[in-house]
Amino acid sequence: xxxxxxxxxxxxxxxxxxxxxxxxxxxxxxxxxxxxxxxxxxxxxxxxxxxxxxxxxxxxxxxxxxxxxxxxxxxxxxxxxxxxxxxxxxxxxxxxxxxxxxxxxxxxxxxxxxxxxxxxxxxxxxxxxxxxxxxxxxxxxxxxxxxxxxxxxxxxxxxxxxxxxxxxxxxxxxxxxx
Numbered sequence: 001x002x003x004x005x006x007x008x009x010x011x012x013x014x015x016x017x018x019x020x021x022x023x024x025x026x027x028x029x030x031x032x033x034x035x036x037x038x039x040x041x042x043x044x045x046x047x048x049x050x051x052x053x054x055x056x057x058x059x060x061x062x063x064x065x066x067x068x069x070x071x072x073x074x075x076x077x078x079x080x081x082x083x084x085x086x087x088x089x090x091x092x093x094x095x096x097x098x099x100x101x102x103x104x105x106x107x108x109x110x111x112x113x114x115x116x117x118x119x120x121x122x123x124x125x126x127x128x129x130x131x132x133x134x135x136x137x138x139x140x141x142x143x144x145x146x147x148x149x150x151x152x153x154x155x156x157x158x159x160x161x162x163x164x165x166x167x168x169x170x171x172x173x174x175x176x177x178x
């Protein structure tokens with residue numbers, strides 16, 4: 001289990017232990033319906049402070065092979081859905097919080113390089129049979145290799161994808177690049 005590749009369910013567990021928790025696991029049933037279809041690209045867009053990060057953490061906990069989340073979800077609404085067990089912890093997950101990377105970088109190119117290095121580092125801890133100089137390969141190519149080896153689809157969860165538009169409001173070049 002890595003931090004970016006197949007993350008644990010720790011962040012969602014924190015939400016479940018909170019004094020106020022609203023079950024939004026119905027999102028998972030909707031997501032399960034579009035897995036492996038042309039509609040698989042989903043953007044959950046809500047105003048700030050509406051629980052998007054909690055939902056992203058929930059999706060990561062549900063899909064990630066890096067943890068066993070059965071007990072966390074068994075009492076939530078998703079457990080009543082026929083797709084519950086079929087998809088629970090069955091996917092390779094890449095979870096990125098773009099705000100984290102943006103705050104550590106000096107520009108967009110640097111941010112993307114940090115993302116590539118960290119995700120690849122996590123991947124190489126799991127897929128030790130990938131014995132190559134990854135610095136010369138794109139992340140996309142490494143993900144193709146992983147899929148070829150494992151035959152397990154990869155679910156991408158990107159939180160704070162729009163942070164670039166808040167942080168670089170006047171930099172249209174960076175916004176267009178992203």
